[in-house]
Amino acid sequence: MCGIVGAVAQRDVADILLEGLKRLEYRGYDSAGVAVIDSRGELRRLRRLGKVQSLADAVHASPTPGGIGIAHTRWATHGEPSEANAHPHMSGDIAVVHNGIIENHETLRDQLKAQGYVFTSQTDTEVIAHLVERELKSADSLLAAVMAARTQLHGAYGMVVIDRQQPDRMIVARSGSPLVIGFGIGEHFIASDQLALLPVTRKFAFLEEGDVAEITRQSVSVFDKNNEAVVREPQESTVEHDAGDKGEFRHYMLKEIYEQPQAIANTLEGRLFNGQLNLEALGDLSDIEQVQIIACGTSYHAGMTARYWIEELAGVACNIEIASEFRYRKSVVRPNSLLVTISQSGETADTLAALRLAKELGFARSLTICNVPGSSLVRESDMALMTRAGAEIGVASTKAFTTQLVGLMLLTVALGRGRGLSTDKEKQIADALTHLPGLIEKALGMNSAIQQLAENFAEKHHALFLGRGDQYPIAMEGALKLKEISYIHAEAYAAGELKHGPLALIDSEMPIVVVAPHNDLVEKLKSNIEEVRARGGELIVFADEAADIRPEANMQVMDVPHCDDIVAPILYTLPLQLLSYHVAVIKGTDVDQPRNLAKSVTVE
Ligand code: AGP
Numbered sequence: 001m002c003g004i005v006g007a008v009a010q011r012d013v014a015d016i017l018l019e020g021l022k023r024l025e026y027r028g029y030d031s032a033g034v035a036v037i038d039s040r041g042e043l044r045r046l047r048r049l050g051k052v053q054s055l056a057d058a059v060h061a062s063p064t065p066g067g068i069g070i071a072h073t074r075w076a077t078h079g080e081p082s083e084a085n086a087h088p089h090m091s092g093d094i095a096v097v098h099n100g101i102i103e104n105h106e107t108l109r110d111q112l113k114a115q116g117y118v119f120t121s122q123t124d125t126e127v128i129a130h131l132v133e134r135e136l137k138s139a140d141s142l143l144a145a146v147m148a149a150r151t152q153l154h155g156a157y158g159m160v161v162i163d164r165q166q167p168d169r170m171i172v173a174r175s176g177s178p179l180v181i182g183f184g185i186g187e188h189f190i191a192s193d194q195l196a197l198l199p200v201t202r203k204f205a206f207l208e209e210g211d212v213a214e215i216t217r218q219s220v221s222v223f224d225k226n227n228e229a230v231v232r233e234p235q236e237s238t239v240e241h242d243a244g245d246k247g248e249f250r251h252y253m254l255k256e257i258y259e260q261p262q263a264i265a266n267t268l269e270g271r272l273f274n275g276q277l278n279l280e281a282l283g284d285l286s287d288i289e290q291v292q293i294i295a296c297g298t299s300y301h302a303g304m305t306a307r308y309w310i311e312e313l314a315g316v317a318c319n320i321e322i323a324s325e326f327r328y329r330k331s332v333v334r335p336n337s338l339l340v341t342i343s344q345s346g347e348t349a350d351t352l353a354a355l356r357l358a359k360e361l362g363f364a365r366s367l368t369i370c371n372v373p374g375s376s377l378v379r380e381s382d383m384a385l386m387t388r389a390g391a392e393i394g395v396a397s398t399k400a401f402t403t404q405l406v407g408l409m410l411l412t413v414a415l416g417r418g419r420g421l422s423t424d425k426e427k428q429i430a431d432a433l434t435h436l437p438g439l440i441e442k443a444l445g446m447n448s449a450i451q452q453l454a455e456n457f458a459e460k461h462h463a464l465f466l467g468r469g470d471q472y473p474i475a476m477e478g479a480l481k482l483k484e485i486s487y488i489h490a491e492a493y494a495a496g497e498l499k500h501g502p503l504a505l506i507d508s509e510m511p512i513v514v515v516a517p518h519n520d521l522v523e524k525l526k527s528n529i530e531e532v533r534a535r536g537g538e539l540i541v542f543a544d545e546a547a548d549i550r551p552e553a554n555m556q557v558m559d560v561p562h563c564d565d566i567v568a569p570i571l572y573t574l575p576l577q578l579l580s581y582h583v584a585v586i587k588g589t590d591v592d593q594p595r596n597l598a599k600s601v602t603v604e
Contacts, residue, residue: 001027001598002087002099003073004179005196006160006170008217009187014064016189017071020196021052026252026393027193028598029073030081034059035088035095035162036069043095043164047086067217068167070160072097075598078105079122089126091117091133093164098125099192100156100177101603108152128153132161143214146171147227150212156349156603160190170215174207177602178347178376181205181213181220183234188215193600194237194374195391205232206374238373251591253394253485257577258444261437263399264570266388267406268433275430281385282414288338288364291415292331293320294354295342296601298397298480299404302369303342304473305569306408313429313566314412315420323350324604327357339363340411344392344400345600346375353604355380369407371400385411394592395599396485398577401477402440405570409433432564436571442561443574449558450575453540454582457511458486464502464512465492465576466528468521470569475515478576485584485594495528506537508554513579517560517568518544529555542575544568 003024007013017034032055033047044064048055052073072087078101079085088095102108105124108131113119117130131152135145142163150157156176162169172179172190182189182197182204189197194204207213210225211232224230249255271278291310293303303320310318321331323341327350339358343351346368355366355377368381371389378384387403413426457463463482467475472494479490493502495514506512512532516525526549532539539555544562551557563571584591 001075001600001602003027003029003196004097004099004158004160004192006070006190008068008170008215010067010217012065013067013069014059016200017069018052018056018059019199020191021071021073023196024073024193025052026395026592026599028395028593029075031083031086032073033086033088034069034071036064036066037162037164037167038064038066041164041167043093045088045090045095047083049081049083068162068170070095070097070162077101077603078124085121085123087125089121089123089129091129094129094133094161096125096129096132096159096161098128099158099602102127102153102157103155128159142166142169142171146173147212158192168216171212172215173212175210179207181207181215186217188217188220190215202237203234204237205234207232251394253396253398253581253591256392256394256398257581259390260399260402261441263389263403264406264440265437267403271410272430272433275434277410277413277426277430279410279414282411283383285415286418287336288316288415289336290334291316291318291338291340293318293340293342294323294326294351296323296348296350298401298477299342299344301473301477302401302404302408305405305470306412308470309409309412310415313421313425314416316415323354327354331361333361333363337363339366341368341377341381342404343368343377344371344397346370346372346377347600347602349602349604352376369404395594395597396481402570402573406433428564429566432567436567439561439563439571440574443571446558446575447578450578451582453556454579454586458583458586460488460511462510463488463490464510465490466495466512467515468495468525469519471515471517471572474569474572477573478513481577481580482583484597485580485589485591486587487589488583495525498528498531503531503535506532506535508536508538510537512537512539514539514541515572516541516543516547516549517565517572518546519565519568522547542572
């Protein structure tokens, strides 16, 4: 999704801005642009369709010295991807970059046009530039003009405004789209994600909803939604990962798949030692009678898996819903309900809106299971269980998902203690989690075999993924991974549902991927496999040897290391991630930045 970088410094900022944009590339975008006020006081803007590198080439071909500038990667919402629609947008001496959506842009556009403003793009953002320019005519400062402009904007924004006439300050405003201020010595920065600024600072202050700030080289003044001065204390960043480094790996996605043993060990650090689970961070959940999980995409699949665990192991009622549905329907909240949001980024607009709505609906408290410290979901929830997966750059979520599952297993234990969960069962879970990083390492040994398997798969146009019980959401996750990076149409079904419709799709052109750990449902699953075989389907079964599923005509069986049932959903995710990855590589798609997708979905 769109990315913002801005800087005001005593040195030239163009390279800082471009490096920042490169670090935001993983979020997904279609065009990029930069505007710098140069040493002669000219406002110079360059925009390019496509990759940040072509913008960087253009900047380097026509050097743009200057100590203040803003830059942007755009993910089209209003108006096609094009150079004219790329940010920054300008009006007179004003230049603006913006993340989010201005919902009343049409009304404002009509008003501004009637007043003589000429629009050169189809974007909602251009109205902000003209609005600030108009307000500046009667305001006594750029800050006052932005404050006046924002009262007329409906929708979501994170924006940065500069003025050629005042080349010593940036005005930034946040409502619905995150912004973080970076603190240097005699210089300050702004970005939509701290990753963009890690090469220049590790000291950050997060703006709160409704904040506006005036940022100069020497000072940062922040005002809240009522325009009252407030202090947003800078903190040292705990983000360790250098997003720019793929190491020995060809893609971030593969690197992140291979990081899972360590990522899971990090999730468990301090929470599991000597076979004992320490869940103090989750507090006392004994009053909780019902859990409502809200999430999107892959995080939703983690929540779906957890529903099986929370009801079966903890004995607590659990519902799960997609955030974009929950936020727009009337739901009934039972007393003593815990709201759980799950998010890799902590900034997903729908999930955040659902959390805000839930606060009004009367949930007892809210917990987020999240990977990004300081993100909006973490700051706005009552409790946070950090997954500690490290920065995930590939748009397709991998280690963020498996660490979410580990976090959700910890939540299951915390909920189950003193009710559905026996001490023996808790010990079994602790043992299974202890061995999990090693098992994941072992499962990575399937890589070459899966790479070969992918050769046949890459020519297919459709695929089905099947699972039962807590493996059904894993089949859904496998199908989502394949769709998003290889563009092959894939659907997942609970295997028992096949005969109610999808069986009609089965023929020799339809690969069917099955996840088959050795659990209570395996005999039922075998019958479903036979239903498919009898109709000429081409099966690929990821199975535990103990499940006793043997290769047959039209059926390949891939051995998955034996594991405790309890952690099987986490382990069986691995081969499905590798399968999607290799299919995408063979098809030659952009694995880390698949078309039309964004890493952090900060608009509705
Ligand atoms: C995962 O591969 C996807 N890119 C996507 O479904 C993602 O999980 C979803 O957009 C939710 O994001 P979040 O976890 O950051 O809230």
